[in-house]
Amino acid sequence: MALEIKGLQLIRPAGEGGELNATIEAGSAVVVVGRNGTGKSTLLQTLAGLLPPKKGQVLWDGQDVRLMGPEMRASCMAVVASTPPRESRMTVSDVIELGLRAGGHMHDLQAVRMAMETAGIDHWSQLPLSALSDGMAQRVMMARAAAQGKGMLLLDEPTAFLDVVGRREVLSQMGDWRSEGRILWLATHDLEGVEAAGWSTHWLHLHPGRKQGGTFHKGPFVAEKARQALVLDPNPKERA
């Protein structure tokens, strides 16, 4: 199980962008940093096959993600958006069941209960999503993703709207997934939080204006190094 990125150029930001090349093995966790508008969300959605690349390819186990069927892709990878849904009236267990179903896995009562226990959210199982705090709802959406995508999880600033406690819970949850052998992608501005969580194996600094679209660094994420790299990037407006 591995993800190959070959000569990838993103469709946004428009008109710029060097290429990205990398091979990410199972059990890796990549932290994606970059200033606003450098294409973090676009990168994640492109890796998940939801957006077309401008150039290049993303291969999952040798297969182009854009050519995988939607069900097949859903069973391999799942995306967590930065805002949890606050309007769905479904209960937590309904959401987990949907996640298992989307991934093509068993979704009977027992499977749902096991998935909720693994994520540590079983005590909320009968609450509707609309009754949860943002942090709780985000943990449910992460459990949904974990129940669905067995190979790779892509999280787009999942902690952006959470308080201190919520952030720590969400970040420590991600560490468990990595040790299960999944590939993790996390786009974030929470540099200290990610460093403290300590599970990252790579980090990627996106800077689309240069020859290379981003720089991959091997080894755990260090907030100070990332900050030093980020302050040298031009302002989003100057870049345009």
Added chain:
Amino acid sequence: MTSQKLTIVLLLVLMTSLFSVGLFSGPADLSMADQWLALRNGEGVAGTILWQLRLPRLCMAVLSGAALAMSGMLMQTYFRNPLAGPSVLGVTSGATLGVALVSLGGLAIGVPWGLSGSVSGALLGSWAVMLILGAVVGLFRSRTALLIFGLMVGYLTGAMVTVLQAGAEAGALQAFVVWGMGSFAQATWTGVMTLGMAFAIGAVWCFRWCHVLDMWTLGKLTALSMGVNERRLTWGLLGWTGALAGLVTAWCGPIAFLGLATPHLVRIMVPKSRHIDWVLPVVLTGSVLALMSDLIVRFVGIPLNAVLSIMGAPVVLWLLLRRSPGNSSSVKA
């Protein structure tokens, strides 16, 4: 028995009683025994009244209520907008323009499957609005924009209808104005059968897509990452809701509020649930409300759209005033 099953049983009982009241009461002076006999053999004046007037009218009310309520529910889910519905988003206006073009403007359009020209006009009109909605929905930056779109479609089609009215002959104009007040009284068995079939197929579609609709409520990005085929969902949903709203409009006139208000009443009765749990209560409630309004129309003597507006407008106002994270206007569509 769960509260959801109890709700369904209560709605069925209510629907059956309203249907019976509507069937066995009316201005004609008929004894209960005569009516019962006429219902079974269909003979005589009583037979004609029951089989040609009351039964098609009641069946049309049941089907229209169900179809509009289901359309409203599907549109509210798809657009993630609690104020969406066939009449609010201009679908009914499109159908009205279609009918006006045929009946007032004398436009001759192909008549498939033995339907009348105004039915085809209504269908084409509602589909045209749905087509535009489906094409531009990605461009709306807020929920308000979607509602303003519906409002503007209403103004535009209204203006075109006025132009057509100005040039129409008196007889056609009068028929059009009466039709515009909304009524189940013009129902024929052909209409009932056509709408019945369209509703049945639409309902099967709806049941089969329930889990996809559930995924859609989790947000677009999440739904796409769960393997939802956005294009198939969009065109299937807009196609069926457009067909149902168009057909109802063709036979019963532009009916207000039923599609918009019914899902909200059901949300109160069935508080937390998946689509599969609340399609049935929504459909049944739509039928019950339509039957109830039709009885008021028959016994109080005011037009259907007046009854529905008096009942529906307070519901919408209450929705606007109710403060909850679900309907604050700052949330993006």
